[in-house]
Structure formats: C-alpha cells, structure tokens
Amino acid sequence: MTNSSLSKAFIAIIKRDLTLALRTRSEIANPLIFFVIIVSLFPLAVSPEPELLKTMAPGVIWVAALLSTMLSLDSIFRSDFEDGSLEQMLLSPHPMPILVLGKIIAHWLVSGLPLIFLAPLLGVLLFLPYDAMPALLATLALGTPVLSLVGAIGVALTVGLRRGGVLLSLLVLPLYIPVLIFASNAIATAAADMSIKGQLYFLAAMFALALTLAPLATAAALRISLR
C-alpha cells in the first residue's frame, strides 16, 4: 500500500459522499431552509425594529447556523452505518482518521459551504451593516468546518443508538459554545468598525486544533460504536 492509494481512497470517499448527497437533494436543501426559517422567526418573535435586529443579527445568524448544522450532522455516518459501508471502511487497510476526515470534508462542502453563500442574504434581512459582511463570511468560513469536525465526534458516539438525535445535540452544543462566542463577537466588533484580528486568530486556532484532533477522536468513537 502506497501513499498514492491512500490519497486515492481519500478522494474517492469525498467524491462518493458528494455524489450521494447530490442524488438526494432534499437532504442538502432541508437544513438550509431550516437556517432561513429560524432567522426569519426572530423578527417575528422579537420585533421588526431595525436597530434591535442590527444588534441581534450576528448572534441570531450564528445560532441558526449552529442548529442547522446539528440537523445535518446525523447524515455523516447514519446511512453508512445502516448499510454496513462504515464497517468496510474500518476493515480497509487505510487509516480510519483519514477516511473520516474525507467524510467530514464532504459533509462540510454540502452543509457548511452553502451557509456561507446564504448568510449575506440573511444579514441584509436583519439590517446587518455592510462593513460587517466580510466578518460574517470570514467567521463562517473558519467556524463551520469546526462545527462539522466537532459534530462528527458526537455523531460517531451516537450512531449506534436508535434515537441519537436529541442526545447528539446535548453532547455537541456545549462544545460549540467557543465558536459561537468568538464568531458572533467578531461580527459585532466589525459592525462597530473595530479590528477583528484577535477573534479570527482564535477561530483559526480552534479550526487547526479540531482539524488535527477531531478525526482521531471520531475514528476511535466509531470503533467503539461498531463493536
């Protein structure tokens, strides 16, 4: 087994998951619709006042992003667990963390990336100042991969359970708090015309940490769930 076969397997997994996701488009679309609906609920529930919405916008958009990611997380491993392909991956000669990373990347491409495209639109709906738009995009670009990576650990732990959905949110949401804090604060700071370098560095550091450690933990958790 050479390195090239590992990279082939890695790319094959990403391609496979993307194809599967594109074949069932509703699975991609539903979390996004959910994202838009949650955000549009806030003006209805709180008040349509532009000033109030402007201050709430960063938090609302990020909480909605968190929740819609939660909704799509289950699809990372669920169907593969049910049809047994996850076991085949564990049996394959390639290191499991790399294969898991491939699946997480595919998940992010399907669920995280579209959020980045949708978010500016929602920012406009919530009267977010235009100066804060780059910050919104930057925090989403750095933050949503962390959500997918950390969430994968939770899915791997609960995939063997019949009703893992609620449990998953209980396990994963507390771990999302740092991302939420730094990201929404960065947007609010940018809206006040101040430098957001510090927040972005923190988000980048969390991304690096999650990228290196989360696949290992996810692979270990999968081994336990599949025993």
Next chain:
Amino acid sequence: MWSFFHRLASPKHFYLFANRIIPWLGWSTLITFIIGTYLGLFVAPTDYQQGESYRIIYIHVPAAWMSMFVYMIMAIAGGIGLIWKMKMADIIASSAAPLGAAFTILALITGSLWGKPMWGTWWIWDARLTSELILLFLYLGFIALQSAIEDRRTAANACAILALVGVVNIPIIHYSVEWWNTLHQGPTVTRFGKSAMATSMLIPLLTMFLAFKLYFGTTLLMRARVEILERERDTTWMKKMIMGSDK
C-alpha cells in the same frame, strides 16, 4: 506498594477494600464537616464588606472546586479504562459523573443564593457562573450518553472519549467565556483573591474543602461498590460472598 494498586484493579479486591475503608472515610467526612461548619459559621470573622452572607462560600467554593476536580477524575479514569481496558477505571468514571453533576448544581445554586444579596439578582452572566453552567451541560451529556447505551463496556468507552474531548474543550470554553465576559460587561464582580483572604477565613474554607474531598471519596466508593455488585452478580466470588454473609 504497586501490587496493592494492581490488586485494586480487580473488582473483587476493590469491593473488599471499599468495604473496609468506607466506614473510616464516612466518619472522618462527618467529623470534618462538623468542624468545618462550626469554624465557618461561628469562628470565622464577619466580612467587613459583605457581612454575614459571605459565609456561603464555605459551601460554594469547595463545591465549585470539586466540580472541576471530579471532571478531571472522570476523564483520567476514562482514559485509563480506554487504554488499559481496566474494568475498575470504567466503574470509577461512571460512578463519578452524577457526583460531579451534583457538585456543579450545588455550586450554581449557592452561587445564585450568594448573588442575590451581593449583586441584587439571582443570576448574572458572570464568566465563572457561565462556565460552571456549561460544565453542568457537559456532565449531563455524559450521563445521558451513558444511560443511552445499553452495553456497559461500550457505554464506558464511549463516555471516556466524550470525557476526554470535554477535557480538551474545558480550558477553551473557560477562556472564551471569560474573554466574552470582559468584552461585554467588564469586571463587575468583586472576587476573593486567594492571597487577599485572611487566615481566619481561609482555615474554615480549607477544612470544608477537605470535608468535600472526603465526602466525594466516600460516596464514590459506595457508588462503585453498588456498580460492582450489579456487574459482577453472576461471578462465583460474588455468590460465595453473599451466601457467606447470609450464614
């Protein structure tokens, strides 16, 4: 020395050891609690700023310390169980979780009781209160995962991974909450610096801390004993021992 620890890894020896040591631990817990409560309520001087209400720290601060300490114990035991497949480590980790959650709840409740006269509200989004609340969520997640998985060994291993992930996250959560807090409202809360505390107030606090530790040790052993009884009910040594004690 080492053989003592090695033998503790077997549930049977642990069970017998727990049986022997629980009365000692229990009585010393009671005695230190009585001494600590007496010192805290009657001997320690009244605070010149906060009056009598500061005395709740003799419950609050040890409970808050314990809530962190128990999570560390849980994660370390979980890691040991994961690496060396030791049954006793799994048992310790799973017995510690509800205790840690209880300490966290106690710290939160006493904190808000203290907050009412000090800050005028039951709850304040103070950094330490908030991270304590998140710690409670982590405990609840751990307990929920444990009760959701039926097979004990799988449950223990899955929980161990969750605890280890939590341990990596706790400092991040703690500092991000602290940072968030200073940005949002500034340092509003007067805090007890450790060195700024008078010795006459510190000694009762340390006594109470010791009492909490002993209490944790006692209840942990008791819970572990129950867990061993449940898990090992089909083994011969357990049957023999129970039959023997019936005679």
